[in-house]
Amino acid sequence: MNRKILSMQEAIARFVRDGMSIVAGTALESLIPFSAGHEIIRQGRRDLTLIGPISDILFDLLIGAGCVRKVVAAWVGNVMMGSGYNFRRAVEEGIPHPIDVEDHSNFTIALALHAAALGVPYLPTKTALGSDLPVNHPGMKEIGCPFTGEKLLAVQAIHPDIAIIQVQRCDPEGNAHIWGNTGITGDAARASRSLILVTEEIVSPDIIRSDPNRTLIPGFLVSAVVEEPWGAHPSPVQGYYNRDHGFYKDYHEETKTLEGFQKWLNRWVKGVETRHSYLQLLGEERIQELKVKKEALSAPANFGY
Amino acid sequence: MGIERGQYVQGPRIIQYAYQHRPTLGIERGAENGKLKPLNLPVAIFHFQAQCMNYTLPELMVAAAAREIRDGEIIFVGTRLPLLAFALAKKTHAPRAIGFFESGIIRDTPAQEVLYTMGDSPNILGAIQCGSTLDLMGMMQRGWVDAGFIGGAEIDKYGNLNTSYIGGKPHSDHPNPDFTRLPGSGGACDIAALARRLLIIMPHEKRRFKNRVDYITSPGYGTGGNWRETVGLPRGGPGAVITTRGILRFDPVTKEMYLASNHPGIPVEEILANTGWDLKVASDLKETPPPTREELNFIRAYDPTGFWTRG
Numbered sequence: 236m237n238r239k240i241l242s243m244q245e246a247i248a249r250f251v252r253d254g255m256s257i258v259a260g261t262a263l264e265s266l267i268p269f270s271a272g273h274e275i276i277r278q279g280r281r282d283l284t285l286i287g288p289i290s291d292i293l294f295d296l297l298i299g300a301g302c303v304r305k306v307v308a309a310w311v312g313n314v315m316m317g318s319g320y321n322f323r324r325a326v327e328e329g330i331p332h333p334i335d336v337e338d339h340s341n342f343t344i345a346l347a348l349h350a351a352a353l354g355v356p357y358l359p360t361k362t363a364l365g366s367d368l369p370v371n372h373p374g375m376k377e378i379g380c381p382f383t384g385e386k387l388l389a390v391q392a393i394h395p396d397i398a399i400i401q402v403q404r405c406d407p408e409g410n411a412h413i414w415g416n417t418g419i420t421g422d423a424a425r426a427s428r429s430l431i432l433v434t435e436e437i438v439s440p441d442i443i444r445s446d447p448n449r450t451l452i453p454g455f456l457v458s459a460v461v462e463e464p465w466g467a468h469p470s471p472v473q474g475y476y477n478r479d480h481g482f483y484k485d486y487h488e489e490t491k492t493l494e495g496f497q498k499w500l501n502r503w504v505k506g507v508e509t510r511h512s513y514l515q516l517l518g519e520e521r522i523q524e525l526k527v528k529k530e531a532l533s534a535p536a537n538f539g540y
Numbered sequence: 541m542g543i544e545r546g547q548y549v550q551g552p553r554i555i556q557y558a559y560q561h562r563p564t565l566g567i568e569r570g571a572e573n574g575k576l577k578p579l580n581l582p583v584a585i586f587h588f589q590a591q592c593m594n595y596t597l598p599e600l601m602v603a604a605a606a607r608e609i610r611d612g613e614i615i616f617v618g619t620r621l622p623l624l625a626f627a628l629a630k631k632t633h634a635p636r637a638i639g640f641f642e643s644g645i646i647r648d649t650p651a652q653e654v655l656y657t658m659g660d661s662p663n664i665l666g667a668i669q670c671g672s673t674l675d676l677m678g679m680m681q682r683g684w685v686d687a688g689f690i691g692g693a694e695i696d697k698y699g700n701l702n703t704s705y706i707g708g709k710p711h712s713d714h715p716n717p718d719f720t721r722l723p724g725s726g727g728a729c730d731i732a733a734l735a736r737r738l739l740i741i742m743p744h745e746k747r748r749f750k751n752r753v754d755y756i757t758s759p760g761y762g763t764g765g766n767w768r769e770t771v772g773l774p775r776g777g778p779g780a781v782i783t784t785r786g787i788l789r790f791d792p793v794t795k796e797m798y799l800a801s802n803h804p805g806i807p808v809e810e811i812l813a814n815t816g817w818d819l820k821v822a823s824d825l826k827e828t829p830p831p832t833r834e835e836l837n838f839i840r841a842y843d844p845t846g847f848w849t850r851g
Contacts, residue, residue, distance in 0.1 A: 262659070263659050264659025264660070265643070288673065310725060314657045325715075327719065328717055338725065340727060340729040340730045342727065342730040343730075345677060360681065361681055361773065361774050365772070367755050370709075385772060386772025416641070417672050418643050422672075471660060527661075531665055
């Protein structure tokens with residue numbers, strides 16, 4: 236048995252420690268590793284720094300569960316519905332405890348991880364100039380171009396301790412295929428010191444090698460492979476299942492109050508032990524409804540010679 | 541306070557727009573500069589249909605937003621109503637427009653079904669490219685994007701937008717109930733900084749239309765004039781603000797926002813009363829054209845449950 240393949244419980248227990256910085260939700264609204272987030276909550280991690288572009292409700296959930304000390308992100312909330320109430324409660328009222336926020340834009344967070352992935356201390360850009368994002372920001376500084384003198388914003392590299400990345404399929408070494416939008420996933424994988432890969436399915440290396448252009452993450456970057464079907468629910472995984480819009484709507488309604496959030500958390504996270512029991516709670520009917528209804532296969536590419 | 545989808549427009553508001561009291565509108569339309577133009581047939585048909593047309597305010601806003609997109613342009617499509625506006629423009633007057641979606645998607649056809657987020661599966665099927673955020677942002681920085689569409693929570697008279705901290709960013713990390721934490725920039729700051737033209741959709745309320753925003757998430761024209769150039773922004777700036785009450789544009793020299801058109805049934809006084817500064821009004825103020833039957837048919841077929849347009 237390949238020693239990279241772990242259960243979610245083992246992977247989180249072994250690789251995620253209190254106080255670490257984690258990049259997750261890197262494809263934006265799709266491929267969000269919710270099952271990993273739930274396990275982090277169940278294992279009671281504390282003082283985490285969360286790094287990501289928009290995160291949909293993943294970051295809001297982890298903040299509400301008390302796992303988070305700091306957020307480095309472009310946006311925290313519920314994309315379809317608006318505000319994330321746990322994020323608001325934490326920043327406005329210090330509930331469940333105060334958190335620090337370093338505001339980025341989607342471009343600057345992508346650049347920060349790209350800089351780390353390239354092994355350089357910063358990258359210059361023209362975005363965010365004139366905005367208040369760089370004001371008192373430890374990772375942004377206005378500079379002059381050494382060649383033309385024009386104003387630029389230097390965005391400091393971010394090296395997360397760990398990336399948690401959801402993919403469609405990978406082989407036992409973690410060579411991973413992703414399709415659909417990839418957001419900042421490639422840079423997040425290369426920027427991080429370790430990487431937990433959550434995959435809908437583990438396939439043979441031959442399948443990965445049959446289409447190397449679809450490999451976004453080479454296996455040598457990967458510390459652990461967790462095979463977790465439906466691991467991204469309620470976010471979508473192209474070719475596997477669709478986005479569960481109703482779930483986000485319900486989360487929005489049910490987490491408006493702290494009591495409501497605690498109930499939600501007990502039901503969907505603390506009250507289930509594994510992804511399997513989460514899916515049982517979700518119910519067969521809902522799962523069938525979210526499954527891909529109509530295949531749309533890409534044309535094969537000829538790699539022969 | 542806070543920004544909710546339910547608060548995006550306030551209250552139930554289906555506008556009954558009847559033309560009965562203006563039977564000669566088709567003639568009036570053509571009567572600019574005092575010259576009567578012949579009434580052409582499609583216009584006549586449109587007005588006949590308009591006599592019995594009901595529509596919601598979000599439908600009007602989506603139609604108005606779609607008309608800001610020109611054929612053949614590359615559009616950086618923001619989330620929420622812009623998702624619909626892009627699809628509508630593609631189906632009507634801008635079939636050759638190309639859409640960039642910050643998650644990494646490029647499309648030259650509208651998605652086959654309504655989108656709740658740009659990451660929804662229908663937005664990936666049939667795309668011409670699926671790749672990275674950095675590639676798309678990079679192309680926008682390079683100057684490829686003609687127009688970008690975003691929403692806003694607060695705006696000021698030079699089109700600066702705040703979607704981060706209502707009440708201003710606190711000076712310490714101590715919790716402070718005096719301000720409201722909004723979700724943040726996402727890609728909005730980038731689109732505002734780098735697109736050739738910025739289009740904004742937002743509710744028109746006094747507390748949102750401020751003389752000066754508390755925090756600039758997405759830069760407009762700063763303090764006016766050539767401010768963008770002085771801070772190092774390469775191009776761009778807001779072109780239009782489509783609100784729940786009218787359409788506002790910007791003076792080409794001072795860069796101050798002014799009222800260009802009021803929506804049908806909304807008096808100018810009401811708009812002025814809901815703006816937090818002394819809003820200037822165009823000398824050639826127009827009425828926002830209502831959505832056409834074709835536009836409404838598309839919007840309703842595309843958003844059959846009315847999630848975005850009947851909320």
